[in-house]
Amino acid sequence: MSGTSSRSVVIVDDHAMFRTGVRAEIAGSVEVVGEAADVDEAVAVVTAARPDVVLLDVHLPGGGGVEVMRRVAPRLPETRFLALSVSDAAEDVIGTIRGGARGYVTKSITGPELVDAIGRVADGDAVFSPRLAGFVLDAFAGSIAVAQVDEDLDRLTEREREVMRLIARGYAYKEVASELFISVKTVETHVSSVLRKLQLSSRHELTRWANDRRLL
Numbered sequence: 001m002s003g004t005s006s007r008s009v010v011i012v013d014d015h016a017m018f019r020t021g022v023r024a025e026i027a028g029s030v031e032v033v034g035e036a037a038d039v040d041e042a043v044a045v046v047t048a049a050r051p052d053v054v055l056l057d058v059h060l061p062g063g064g065g066v067e068v069m070r071r072v073a074p075r076l077p078e079t080r081f082l083a084l085s086v087s088d089a090a091e092d093v094i095g096t097i098r099g100g101a102r103g104y105v106t107k108s109i110t111g112p113e114l115v116d117a118i119g120r121v122a123d124g125d126a127v128f129s130p131r132l133a134g135f136v137l138d139a140f141a142g143s144i145a146v147a148q149v150d151e152d153l154d155r156l157t158e159r160e161r162e163v164m165r166l167i168a169r170g171y172a173y174k175e176v177a178s179e180l181f182i183s184v185k186t187v188e189t190h191v192s193s194v195l196r197k198l199q200l201s202s203r204h205e206l207t208r209w210a211n212d213r214r215l216l
Helices: 016-026 039-049 065-072 090-098 111-122 130-141 146-154 158-168 173-180 184-198 203-212
Strands: 008-012 031-036 053-056 080-085 103-106
Touching: 008 016, 008 039, 016 031, 016 111, 031 039, 039 053, 039 065, 053 065, 053 111, 065 080, 065 090, 080 090, 080 111, 090 103, 103 111, 103 130, 158 173, 158 184, 158 203, 173 184, 184 203
Parallel strands: 008 031, 008 053, 053 080, 080 103
Antiparallel strands: none
């Protein structure tokens, strides 16, 4: 898009190789003025660089992408936030938009699509990957009980949410352990805690609970 080359961005993601890949994909079209790997670093870098757009991962050490926006947005009202995440779960999408992001795209996006999304967000547009737009529309239309989702999920730690989602998707305990690099015993402990906190009695109920809230 015309004028996109003048856009400045900060890339916030806790994986250095991913940041390098994004930088390579948008090089020549967007000016990368900083990178950060966790919440505190992101707040410092974004505040100093004052970019047009922050490419923000949802799950970050130190409190997550929403915490970055909470601490930075009041100081930099002209800076826009575009979530760039591997997660396409409804609570991540809705929670991030409620936290102040102007858009949410998944990491399957192509380089040219990302450059276009950066330009559009910088211009004040809202940009979503096609499937994710439905979550946002449904939430604001009342089809998803956002308050209920937030209240229930607030009871769970971030690790419990990860375990919950994998179990609800049908993963065996060993598969969850392998995916999250934890022991099977730790998985069992997390599952028991999740079921207790959500007042559910089985994996079947957990799957139905997560599916009803579009968390899968």
